[in-house]
Structure formats: C-alpha cells, structure tokens
Amino acid sequence: YMRDAKIATVYGADVTMLEFDWGKAADADAVRDAIGALATEGKSPKAVLVTFNETSTGVTNPMAELAAAIRAEAPDTLILVDGVSAVGAMPLEMDAWDLDVVITGAQKAWMIPPGLAMAAASDRAWTAAESATMPRFYFDLVKHRDVLSKGQTPWTPAVGIFFQLEAALTLMEAEGWDNVFKRHAACGASARAGLAAMGFDLFADGAYASNSVTSALVPEGVEWSVINKELRARDLVLAGGQGKMKGKLFRIGHLGDVSVDDIVSAIEVIEEGAAAAGVPIERGVGPAAARSAAQEV
Ligand SMILES: Cc1ncc(COP(=O)(O)O)c(C=O)c1O
Structure with missing residues (x-):
C-alpha cells in the first residue's frame, strides 16, 4: 500500500495514508471511520486504494469486507485494487464486491514472465477515466479500450507474453x-x-x-x-x-x-x-x- 500512496502522490493526488501494523490485515471499521473523518472535513475521497494481497508481509486483506465498508461511507468513490499477487490465485468477485479497478501482473498467478499488466474497470471507473485530468500517456485506459474494439493495442505490446498468457489461461481453465x-x-x-x-x-x-x-x-x-x-x-x-x-x-x-x-x-x-x-x-x-x-x- 505504500507503493500505491507513492504512485498516487506522483500523479498529483492528495493522499491520506491509513496505516496498520505489518502482518495485520486492514480493519474495515478503521477504514470506514477514516473515510467518515475525511468526509467531515469536506475531503471525501475520490478513490480508495487497497492492496488485496500484501506480498511483502504475506497478508490477504478482507477485500469484500473492506469494499463494503468503503462503499457504505463513500458510495461514489472509486475502489482501486492492487490485485497483483492475488488475482488468479484466490477468489475475487469484482462485480459482487463492487470494485472499480483491479490490476494484476503476468509474472504472478499467471505463471509467465513479467512484462504485461492486466486491468479490469467498472462502469464507474470508465466514466471517471473519460473525464480524469491526471497526466497519462501509455496507460490511458480509454485509448486502450477504444482500439481494443478493433482487436488492437494503442502502442507496441509485449506480443510474446500474450501468446504465453493464452497458453497459461488454457492450462488454468482446464484445471478449473x-x-x-x-x-x-x-x-x-x-x-x-x-x-x-x-x-x-x-x-x-x-x-x-x-x-x-x-x-x-x-x-x-x-x-x-x-x-x-x-x-x-x-x-x-x-x-x-x-x-x-x-x-x-x-x-x-x-x-x-x-x-x-x-x-x-x-x-x-x-x-x-x-x-x-x-x-x-x-x-x-x-x-x-x-x-x-x-x-x-
Ligand atoms: C502487491 C504487489 N503490487 C505491485 C507489484 C509490482 O511491483 P513491481 O512492478 O515493482 O514489480 C508487486 C510485485 O511484486 C506486488 O506484489
């Protein structure tokens, strides 16, 4: 989550960090209270960033519970999930938990070399992406979505890894x-x-x-x-x-x-x-x- 905070800061966000002891999970009540306190100050968060699985400590945060607490306190906020070391290894119900962006990386549960990140976005996230003003170029999701309809990517992708991903997904689907x-x-x-x-x-x-x-x-x-x-x-x-x-x-x-x-x-x-x-x-x-x-x- 420290990485999330650093990235968000670099992109110009006004970040409030909620810290929990290393080795402990994020606590849904504390998250709810923190968001409530920000709202009281007139600073209701536009987005809440959560790391689903903390690779550095070996903790899996209770994502569904956290998302419900966040949503209860800030119904329109974007819930942005670093699922890098979780997605593909443990259940994640993006729609049922009402998450807005979930990312993962080729080198983790997908069993293939690094070089490709996968992102999924909710309708709420797409609407936000269309009007967002933070700087972006390569990672402009709207550009990616628009050319995806033509079966293309806006920039040169790591083509070899797409073939490897296809093989990995075939294996995973066969396993169930x-x-x-x-x-x-x-x-x-x-x-x-x-x-x-x-x-x-x-x-x-x-x-x-x-x-x-x-x-x-x-x-x-x-x-x-x-x-x-x-x-x-x-x-x-x-x-x-x-x-x-x-x-x-x-x-x-x-x-x-x-x-x-x-x-x-x-x-x-x-x-x-x-x-x-x-x-x-x-x-x-x-x-x-x-x-x-x-x-x-
Ligand atoms: C939870 C989590 N987020 C993000 C990353 C990606 O970090 P990096 O691109 O520096 O490898 C990792 C990689 O190990 C990770 O475990």
Whole structure:
C-alpha cells in the first residue's frame, strides 16, 4: 500500500495514508471511520486504494469486507485494487464486491514472465477515466479500450507474453478455477504448517494469512544471510523481508505453477539448510506437517 500512496502522490493526488501494523490485515471499521473523518472535513475521497494481497508481509486483506465498508461511507468513490499477487490465485468477485479497478501482473498467478499488466474497470471507473485530468500517456485506459474494439493495442505490446498468457489461461481453465484456488489454499496451508512445525514463528495474522505467499520470522541469533546461503546452495530461492523487516523475515512464494509436492520439497530443504546454519530443528516434523495440512484443505 505504500507503493500505491507513492504512485498516487506522483500523479498529483492528495493522499491520506491509513496505516496498520505489518502482518495485520486492514480493519474495515478503521477504514470506514477514516473515510467518515475525511468526509467531515469536506475531503471525501475520490478513490480508495487497497492492496488485496500484501506480498511483502504475506497478508490477504478482507477485500469484500473492506469494499463494503468503503462503499457504505463513500458510495461514489472509486475502489482501486492492487490485485497483483492475488488475482488468479484466490477468489475475487469484482462485480459482487463492487470494485472499480483491479490490476494484476503476468509474472504472478499467471505463471509467465513479467512484462504485461492486466486491468479490469467498472462502469464507474470508465466514466471517471473519460473525464480524469491526471497526466497519462501509455496507460490511458480509454485509448486502450477504444482500439481494443478493433482487436488492437494503442502502442507496441509485449506480443510474446500474450501468446504465453493464452497458453497459461488454457492450462488454468482446464484445471478449473475452483481447483486452482484450492491448490493455492493447499500450498498456503502446507507452507504454514511446515514452517510452524519446524519452530518458525509465522509473521502474518493467522486469520488473514495469504495463500500466495507465506512469511515467517528469522529465528533469534541466526543471520538470514547465513540461512539463505545454505538454501541457495541447495537450489532453493526464497525472498527475504522488505523495508523495516529486512533481515528479520523470509518468505516462501507459492503462486502460479506450484504444487503441494513443491512446498513439501521446499520445507525439506529449509529443514536441512536452516539446520546447517545452526537453527535447532527436529528432523522430519516439518515435511510431515506440510503434507498432512494440505490434505485437510
Ligand atoms: C502487491 C504487489 N503490487 C505491485 C507489484 C509490482 O511491483 P513491481 O512492478 O515493482 O514489480 C508487486 C510485485 O511484486 C506486488 O506484489
């Protein structure tokens, strides 16, 4: 959400940031109160930006609840959703939740290289786009929509990625969307159970833990760089923490082309690698927990 605030500021918006503790979800009541307070000051927001899935902390915000709270307080506001690490990995009901713009990126659940962002817009968003005055050129959605009716794009697109996307969508549709979401839920449950069983403290609030990325704290007394070196030597690439959580947090990404077997293998490598880095770990419990948690999804 910090990125959203920076982008909106660059484009000239007067931004009010609502902060929640890292690892915790955005709270619908707090959002409602904040919008109400702005309205009282005569500054009812034209748009509310929400990150559906916080990739940096492994938290999935309660999007439907947040959207309902926003809509109740500011019926005409635009609800703009960063769904980059959520869409395609977990259910999202753009119309039912009354969202206005949702974006995602090729490199996440869509299993293909970066270079293409997808955006969906509501009627409310199209009306706003037609009269908006913020500067834009390449990302002028109205231009994109208008030439789309001729099967074209206004500028040179990353053509190769469109072909890759077509192949990815064919795979996803063959698997079935419910199965795709269930596979991600199973991977999330597996990653959380495996790490917890090995003694790692999960970072995200359990009620809002993401099914596309799992975060855990680096154990006291061991450097992340030391553990990471052991993992990389065993061909496992994890992400570290960002911002104030750099060196304190590590993350397992599990969205896109990922299976429970992949997660169990990753847990096995983390067991070995972390043990080699000096973390006391009881052998075998992590992979077993990872395997059985997935079966309960
Ligand atoms: C939630 C979220 N938003 C946006 C982005 C896109 O950021 P960038 O274009 O810097 O990769 C990412 C990428 O990782 C993300 O996870």
